[in-house]
Amino acid sequence: xxxxxxxxxxxxxxxxxxxxxxxxxxxxxxxxxxxxxxxxxxxxxxxxxxxxxxxxxxxxxxxxxxxxxxxxxxxxxxxxxxxxxxxxxxxxxxxxxxxxxxxxxxxxxxxxxxxxxxxxxxxxxxxxxxxxxxxxxxxxxxxxxxxxxxxxxxxxxxxxxxxxxxxxxxxxxxxxxxxxxxxxxxxxxxxxxxxxxxxxxxxxxxxxxxxxxxxxxxxxxxxxxxxxxxxxxxxxxxxxxxxxxxxxxxxxxxxxxxxxxxxxxxxxxxxxxxxxxxxxxxxxxxxxxxxxxxxxxxxxxxxxxxxxxxxxxxxxxxxxxxxxxxxxxxxxxxxxxxx
Ligand code: KG4
Ligand code: ZN
Numbered sequence: 001x002x003x004x005x006x007x008x009x010x011x012x013x014x015x016x017x018x019x020x021x022x023x024x025x026x027x028x029x030x031x032x033x034x035x036x037x038x039x040x041x042x043x044x045x046x047x048x049x050x051x052x053x054x055x056x057x058x059x060x061x062x063x064x065x066x067x068x069x070x071x072x073x074x075x076x077x078x079x080x081x082x083x084x085x086x087x088x089x090x091x092x093x094x095x096x097x098x099x100x101x102x103x104x105x106x107x108x109x110x111x112x113x114x115x116x117x118x119x120x121x122x123x124x125x126x127x128x129x130x131x132x133x134x135x136x137x138x139x140x141x142x143x144x145x146x147x148x149x150x151x152x153x154x155x156x157x158x159x160x161x162x163x164x165x166x167x168x169x170x171x172x173x174x175x176x177x178x179x180x181x182x183x184x185x186x187x188x189x190x191x192x193x194x195x196x197x198x199x200x201x202x203x204x205x206x207x208x209x210x211x212x213x214x215x216x217x218x219x220x221x222x223x224x225x226x227x228x229x230x231x232x233x234x235x236x237x238x239x240x241x242x243x244x245x246x247x248x249x250x251x252x253x254x255x256x257x258x259x260x261x262x263x264x265x266x267x268x269x270x271x272x273x274x275x276x277x278x279x280x281x282x283x284x285x286x287x288x289x290x291x292x293x294x295x296x297x298x299x300x301x302x303x304x305x306x307x308x309x310x311x312x313x314x315x316x317x318x319x320x321x322x323x324x325x326x327x328x329x330x331x332x333x334x335x336x337x338x339x
Contacts, residue, residue, distance in 0.1 A: 001074045003311070004062075004098065005304025006055075008091030009083025009111045010137065011036055011047045013054040014300030017066035017073075018308055024121065025066035027294075027301040030054045037176045041166060042136075048086035055094055062300075070102055077107040077307020079114065080318070081325035081333060083137070088324035096320050105317040107307040110333040112138060113150075115264040117309060118295040118302035125260050125289050130252045134245060134273075135265030136162035136177070139210045141248065142330065143256050147313045150331045153252055154208025161241055162267045164212035168219050168237050172230050183270050186238045189231030193222055195240040200247050208248060215240055238272050246276050253286050261288045269296040 002025070007014035011032040017025040032050045036042050063069065078095035079088065099106040116131045130153075131142045139156040159167065162179055169178020174185070195218050198211045219237050222228060228236075249261055263277060268290055281288040295302060310316055316337045328336070 001308065001311075002068060002072055003107070003304045003308045004073045004076050005109075005300040005302075005307055006076070006078045006091045006095050007111075007114070007298055007300040007303045008051045008055065008087050009079045010087060010298060011042045011050070012298040013051050013058050014298060014303070015055070015058045015062040016300035016304040017062055017068055018301060018304035020308055020312075024301050025068065026062045026064075027299060028058045028062045028065065029299050030058050033177060040170045040176050042084070044084045044086050047084060048090060051087055051090040055090060059094070070098070073102060073104055075105045075107050075307060075311055076102070077109050077303050077310075079111045079303050080108040080322065081110055081328040083111055083324075083326065085324060085326040088326070092322075092324045100320070105311070106320075106322075107310050108316070108318045108322065108337065109303045109306045109310070110328070110330050112140060112330045113333070114302035114306045116142070116144065116262055117147075117306045118264060118291045118299075119262055119289050120309070121295065121301060121305050122292060123289075125262055128256070128258050129260035129262055130249055130256065130258055131262045131264065132245060132249045133265045134161040134263070134267035136160060136166065138265060139212070139245075140330075141208045141252055143252070143258070144262070147309055148334050150334060152329055152331045154206075154210070154248075156210040156212060158211050158213040159216060161210070161212060161245065162265070164216050164241060165267065167216050168234075171220055171223055172233065174230075177266075179267055179270060182234045182238060183272065185231050186235040186272065189229060189233070189235030191236045191239045192228055192232045193236040195219065195236055197240055197243050197247070200244050208252060210244065210248065212241070238270075242270070242273050242276050245273060246280050249277075250280055250284055250286075253284065259286050261286055263288060263290050264296070266297045269293055
């Protein structure tokens with residue numbers, strides 16, 4: 001079976017051909033990162049315009065590199081939520097058109113779900129597991145009991161982890177996206193400031209929620225004092241973020257008695273996060289799984305694979321009247337598909 005996957009939820013235009021017997025045949029991503037760098041973040045209208053310009057060339061390349069024609073495709077999978085609505089609708093409209101032309105089913109995929117299941121392209125992870133999704137737009141914890149069996153545990157009440165990285169990088173004058181630069185700079189610094197670990201020790205309803213905007217303001221205050229180097233500020237900030245992410249995920253592991261953790265999304269590329277998770281998981285007796293770097297940031301391979309898995313496991317498809325959603329939790333997305 002060959003699945004064509006389309007991803008346009010934010011600023012990356014991605015098309016992938018995934019074969020159930022041969023794996024990824026092609027995986028093309030056209031990044032707009034340089035364009036958005038001047039705004040220090042993603043500028044929605046510009047992202048949408050770029051998707052309209054790039055999607056067909058990216059599709060052409062994916063077909064060519066994969067050595068397939070449209071007639072070889074068995075289904076079309078597309079990210080339908082969450083994301084920038086102006087970006088999502090471009091991928092969804094293209095997928096609907098391809099489905100109409102080829103007569104093949106249209107399979108909906110949730111962006112967070114795709115980030116989580118990306119790891120399965122390369123290896124199996126035993127259910128149940130805790131999934132931590134950390135990207136520019138999301139910081140969420142889920143208990144994954146099986147495919148389409150998702151329990152939401154918590155999420156950020158304000159900034160996402162990646163967004164905090166991007167904003168702190170902007171304050172430090174490091175450009176966009178901030179995560180990779182701070183990751184690199186922090187290696188040359190030390191944790192000289194003990195920044196707050198927001199909500200880390202919260203009990204009750206907030207125990208799996210996150211908040212990073214206060215941390216960002218604390219960084220700003222330190223920066224204004226002009227006492228520490230950028231390297232040390234970057235290292236101190238990163239240590240606080242990583243402590244919170246690893247701490248809360250480990251609490252969830254203990255509470256639900258699971259043995260596996262999957263960390264996904266752009267921030268899962270962070271080297272200190274990987275190091276600390278590896279350390280803590282060893283001492284706490286669980287295994288942590290990270291997707292390979294090329295599957296961490298936005299791509300269509302994760303969408304094509306999740307679409308394949310949906311077809312295989314539940315067969316849920318959508319009609320041409322299905323609308324994209326800017327905001328939709330992963331557990332609620334599954335409820336919507338079941339209706
Ligand atoms: O998953 P992704 O490509 O797009 C969204 O769905 O948001 O994630 C992008 C985010 C950006 O905020 C970027 O700064 C962050 O991931 N990021 C990192 C690293 N690489 C990318 N954050 C920390 N350390 C990194 N090495
Ligand atoms: Zn993403």
